[in-house]
Amino acid sequence: MNPDFSGDNPWFAGKDARRLGLFALILAGFLVSLLLVRSAEEVTELPRSISDPFTFAEWVNQAEIWLKENYRWFTRMIAGEIETALYFVEDFLLDSPWLFILMLLVLPALYFGGLPLALLTVAGGLFWGGVGMWEASMQTLALMGMAVILSIALGVTLGILCSQSDRFELVLKPVLDTMQTMPAFVYLLPAVFFFGIGGPPAILATMIYALPPVVRLTNLGIRQISPETLEAARSFGATRLQILFKLQIPMSLPSIMMGINQTIMMALGLVILATFIGAEGLGSEVWKAIYKLKVGWSLEGGICIVFMAIIFDRLSMAISNRQKIPLPASSMRFHLLPQSWEVHSWATAVERPISLVWKACAACFGWCVDRLAHGLAMVVRVTGDSRSESVRNFISSHKFLFGSIIVLTAILLIDRFGFRIGGFPEALTFSFREPVDAGVKWLSSNPTFIAFTKGLRAVIYLGLLNPLNIYLTHIPWYVVVIVLGLVGWISVGRNFGITCITLLMFIGACDLWTEAMLTLSSVLVSVFVCFAFGLPIGVLAAHSRRFDMFLRPILDAMQTLPSFVYLIPVLMFFGGNIVSAVIATVVYAMPPVIRLTTLGISQIPVTYTEVASSFGSTGMQTLGKVKFPMALPSIMLGLNQAVMMALAMQVVTPLIGGGGLGRDVFNALNISDTGYGLAAGTGIVLLAIILDRLSQAWTRTQRKALGL
């Protein structure tokens, strides 16, 4: 960590002449390209002599027919197995008393995440039932649970294989990239034919999308273990398998858990798409509501999904880094509020009764578990004294587990023999559909707000989107290919330059050049707007803890609320057009920009900013000349993520008037033309690969320049 403020970092002073020359060159190139665009009569496409013989879509369709004829029995068999398992889980969740299921979720939350997480889980459960979506939530839980469990089983295995063989890793990497960026609409329809409708194809479609992170992070975790550790194990004569299972996998568990966490979040992102192939659950609730323009209803369904996502996100996080910070004997352990609030006397006052109840509960359950241990030990004594002792010890050392079993059994017994619990009680239901609908209606006819939306729309369309659309579609294709190839060569390497050119030629040969350029333009404008709004917000959050606390849940919700929920209000406020598509994309892709800006700035050691201000630099100067440059690697990571999320959104925006490759994917879905859809989907994947590698390379350059 020794940033060189005068070296070859292009963001700081130095080597002005060379930089000036480079800028002049780029400017000249841009002017020439503008001239080319002006002189172009119509949009540019690859010559027919290249694109006509390249009938990619036709080849895919023929392959699909062949697969349908020969392998359908096999896929149907897999689907049958998955269906049996899914129905089993679903029936269990639906037929058990609701309190039992809720406790089944709350107890692990309490154990791993403490009181705050347990309360969050209770709130989530009450919300699911409260808005009348308990059944739908259970169906989604079953579906996503199955998808996640299968993803983990398969993903960890693949990750381990990857970590053991470089060649396997090399082959798998592009496959994982494709799985993650290929729009789900492309494989949704073939999935119906091969795997039927409902749960099984939805689970498989979810797995395709959600599998990559767990593979990547398992591989990464195992590979990160230091060679010295491995050497030590080897010198003790451990075999390769022993090292793997006794050392590498246990040591990489935090990384694997991180992968599982991401897999869960991604799986929950596909809940709505699963409806398109007949899977019931929260997705179909949201879809039904959207179809009838009921914003409030769809928001209720959306928040159910948000709760599910946040609960499982926090729970898996809590499992992966579970450690109790030892406290000095004098201070009281806080259960609800952050321990750092100890200094406030009101916080201690709040915690005192909670602590009392906590201790009382612990004592009560401790006593029950002791009785249970004693009783069971007595029963087992028939088979021998030593075994009886070990039973007693086992139970006494797993107090929480056996306490939980007592609670759950008690609920079941009460439900069966006493008071019937059954489904979620009517009395606890509530709804905020009507106020939300009224609010949307009020906003959409509020003159001030509509004047604002119209102004924003005009600025984005006239100032950014329209000029860029015209520029990118009219600039000759070979210019784009050569420029992007060169950029790829300079920033990543020669091989990548060649790859760039090949991938772009593929898009052009599929006759999708104009669409790809429209998609690129929409992504670039969306990311630009994300930064225009996200950077200031991120800076503000870095400077004000209170604002940060206020922002956090909003960002969580923005990231996990299904985008379908806000598509309808966006349409009502902005009308259906390419600007609405940009706005929906911005809402979706902005959170990482804000988060990573905040993170980047608040990570800067205080000493740097102190030195700057001691030299008399103002707040703005410190921000512009010290904080921004130092936070740049983190901000660039935000750029990378925003670009990827904006690209992912291009498949959803055709639903509200967006254009480009996403629209082709969607049109192909409407006429069930897999080849056409796959060609357009591949176009999106290739754009994603190019943009991802380029922005990653830039991030690396920044890091290097800062000596990080």
Place this chain on the structure above:
Amino acid sequence: MNLSKSTQTLIGGVSAAVLLSTASIAEASGRLSSPIPDWTGGAVTCKVAQLILENELDYNVKAITMPSGAGVYEAIAAGDLDYACESWPSYSSSKDIMIKEFGGDGSVAYLGPVGIIGVSTYYVPRYFIEEVAPDLKSYKELNKYKEHFATLETGDKGRLIACPTPAWECDDQKRLDLLGVDFVAVELGTETAAWAEAQGAYDRKEPFLLYAWEPHWIHAKLDLVAIELPAHDPEKWPATGWAEDVTFNYGNPVFAQEHPEASALLGNMNLTNGEQAKMVLAVDVEGRDIDEVVSEWLAANEDIWRPWLP
């Protein structure tokens, strides 16, 4: 598993219950599955068919929420769904690929007309006619008012919220060009998007030109007036209005063979627009439960549906 005891008893109980319930279903003459159409009219039609199948022919129908479109056709061809109701010929291009009667390969069977006749055309909100353009009756007057319909993106041309996707083969832009209407047809991707935009504009009392059809629930929410187009003529298409949509039921060919009674009922149905509209009104405007509404209608109108039974 640590919770084995309690879960096992529970799972045992559950699976026994499942076995029992499947056994009781097996006694019925058959189990069918069908998608619930996502528009209220279709949902009503399908519910009528479902309740007759269940009450009179002793079937057990599993209704699945699934957006209509090519996916439903695929699922029917694959045999995962047995039948579907009220397909609109104009909006289901899959029929041309899969149904023999429309020139397809026969992987999906045509069962017969439903009785609902659809009419598509362009609409404007009534307040626009009353307050601004009392003489706007047909496509000929549209150019006179085009600046009211112009937007940022369409420049000095008017804007039509067109048929949402090319898959529906509306050819809106060609029609406008051929008829000399100086408007731009904007495809929004889904019909929901079109309704959402129209709803927003309606709340603001802004003018808009919208492609829509009847019967449709949107007319229960927005007061729209149809714009006259030249009468349908296949020779001059797309420079004319649409043909009437004779909606139909369709199903899996194996289902049609194995369940002649069920498929005969689905082929004999004759639910008129007027009867459907009554039920749609009760569901969409009065907010009543669809099961209740259709059951009442069935009880009150035996003379209408009895003749459909095979």
